[in-house]
Amino acid sequence: MAERLSADARKQALGGIPGWAEVQDGKGIGKTFVFKDFNEAFGFMTRAALVAEKMDHHPEWRNVYKTVEVILSTHDAGGVTKLDIELATAMNAIAKLTQG
């Protein structure tokens, strides 16, 4: 099982994934993605969903038209693990491609 990152390791990892910040007292990381329209927003979600399913690690997310708010946390580990950092990294890459 993935182990919870220390506060220092978490902060260092966040430095490599622009736009992500600690939420829920450091138990998770969050980012709000804003796209051009619903087509782009849901396109992003669909690609991210495939990655999440393959990792067997899933986001908590909320979509309103062109906006997608994401929170990542590893509940079994009680906080943020490398799985969250990996999924956040993938989401940043997908968003970048989606936004062109």
Place this chain on the structure above:
Amino acid sequence: MAERLSADARKQALGGIPGWAEVQDGKGIGKTFVFKDFNEAFGFMTRAALVAEKMDHHPEWRNVYKTVEVILSTHDAGGVTKLDIELATAMNAIAKLTQG
């Protein structure tokens, strides 16, 4: 533009779409769908997204693993319109097919 339904019309329409209830003081309608797993939940979302995009009427929704919480409202009309009832009806049908 779709007109806001009266309280009576809204209550009557809700009678035809099981599981949906008024939220936000009657400004919207909401339902929480629970599926078997993420695959089913996101499958439901994908089919619903295509319907929403075609209607040009989009949900506010939140997904956590196998759960999808949906709120529908027509912001331009300041409340619930027939568009919300149509999308809710379509979502119930999609969920039923998804859940088998």
